Amino acid sequence: MLSAVTPPQHEVTILNTTYKNIDFSGDYDLVGIHCFTCTAPLAYKVADEFRKRGITVVLGGYHPSALPEEAKQHADAVVIGEAEEIWPRLLKDFEKGRLKPFYRQKKPVDPAHIPSQKFSSSKDFHPAVQATRGCPYQCEFCSQTIINSKKIFRARPIENVVEEIRSIPGNFFIFHDASLTIDPNYTKRLFKELIGVNKYFFCNGNVDVLSKDEELLHLAKEAGCVGWLVGFESLSQASLESVGKKTNKIDNYIKAVEKIHDHRMMVCGTFVFGFDGDTIEVFDRTREFVEISGIDVPDALILTPFPGTPLFKRLEREGRILTRDWSKYDHKHVVFKPKHMTPEELLSNTRELYEEFFSMWNMSKRIIKSIKLGYRPFISVLFSSLTMAATEMGVDITL
Known part of the structure; x- marks a missing residue:
């Protein structure tokens, strides 16, 4: 950028x-x-x-x-x-x-002044485009407000976004927005303009909109969307409310998955463990929900209190931060004291669930199901993403 x-x-x-x-x-x-x-x-x-x-x-x-x-x-x-x-x-x-x-x-950068990226070649790993910035919600664990001004949501001019997408050399990209469902009307206008551009894409969305807005889902599919990343986060409504996740109502979870599937798009669902309301039982509840809901690619993450977030500040006040080895702040390590389980229990149970989700048996079942349902464009993306995640993490350097 x-x-x-x-x-x-x-x-x-x-x-x-x-x-x-x-x-x-x-x-x-x-x-x-x-x-x-x-x-x-x-x-x-x-x-x-x-x-x-x-x-x-x-x-x-x-x-x-x-x-x-x-x-x-x-x-x-x-x-x-x-x-x-x-x-x-x-x-x-x-x-x-x-x-x-x-x-x-x-002050927040004027969205009209956010420049379009220059994509050098089709070898770029899944180019990322940002149509909007910021988030009006204030989830305790989210790091969005560290960079973007608090509660200020901005949308780039649609013509600028479409022009940038047209310039992508390959036929697949990722919307890197915190959520493309914060302003459904903007998103619908954007999707209408993307119909006929002939690009496939993947994007983030919230349960509250994806469980109800049929028009948005229809336009998403027509525009080239192959899948949605949905932060389900927790199966405890009390835990969600305690961290300010206002867009998630557990009663809408199954409905959101079904509606996305009805429009022949995939669901990648993330689940976070370690909230103050979590007990050991949360892992079995999540395992059962993933099986019942038919989520295509579930992911299990450990709650991570990033510096600068309200969560980090609260846990620091409570004396619950265990380490400042920043390399461990990656959703794979326990860096704080959980309330109703030991750090070892949180780590081992999350890892066990993650390994189940990504076992060869479960992955094979999902891939076969995806091919039968016509999700072919996303299969190569899924494998590429898993390969990238398994490699050493790097940094972006401008020289």
């Missing part, structure tokens, strides 16, 4: 890579690194290595925005929040030798 707002006099190289594949001896003037919490240790290692060679480093992304003072120990400058309007100004300061330690986006 930043390459699109970089002045033409600057030559840009973008890497989405791992440490061992970085050429630290290259002739770079400035290196920008974007990272999440779980990749922060790797990002810091990369940044330190470049700075040893006298190269200026700028850090940005969710983790540096949440903990800018920490990030500054490994960088010459830290970008806090959205970067599109900051980046050109930062480059001017760099050219003049007046780089500031911190650059903070004080």
Whole structure:
């Protein structure tokens, strides 16, 4: 995204890579690194290595925005929040030798000014497009508000989004929006414009809309949608309400899955374990629900309190944070004290459920079912995603 707002006099190289594949001896003037919490240790290692060679480093992304003072120990400058309007100004300061330690986006970027990406080739791994930014909801565990202004939801002009999608070299992309169902009317207009563009896509949506809005689902299918990622999160209404997940009513879960399937699209459902209301019984309830509902690709995640979120602040106040080893903040490790089970019980039961979900037997059953139901476009995407998840996680680097 930043390459699109970089002045033409600057030559840009973008890497989405791992440490061992970085050429630290290259002739770079400035290196920008974007990272999440779980990749922060790797990002810091990369940044330190470049700075040893006298190269200026700028850090940005969710983790540096949440903990800018920490990030500054490994960088010459830290970008806090959205970067599109900051980046050109930062480059001017760099050219003049007046780089500031911190650059903070004080107001939300105008969605009309969010640039379209430049897709270099069809080899890009599943290009991601963002039609909207922000979320009006305030889920306690969500890191959206670290980058995006609180409760401010914005939608890009539809013609800009469609133009960007048309420029994608391949025939598949992912909508990277927090949810494409926050403003159903906008989404319907967008889907209408995508009919005939001949691209397949995958997107995120909320239970409240997907369980009721037949028109949106029909248009999604016509536009090329092959599947929805739905954050079911929990089968406990009390747990959902305790963390502010207002879009989820458990009574609508089965209905949402059925309606998506009725329109011949797949459902990838995420379930999070470790909420304060969770007991050991939650795992069996989830196992049973997944079997009954027919969710195509279920996922089991451990609740993770990312720095900067209300959840992290609360657990820190309560003395329940177990580690600040950020590499473990990846939904696969337990980094806090659960309320009604031990950390070991939370870890072992979540892993057991995950392994069941992705066992060869269960995966084979789902793939056969998907082929019979005509979900062919998504099969290759599913395998590619699993392969990517199994590889070493990298960081985004702008040179």
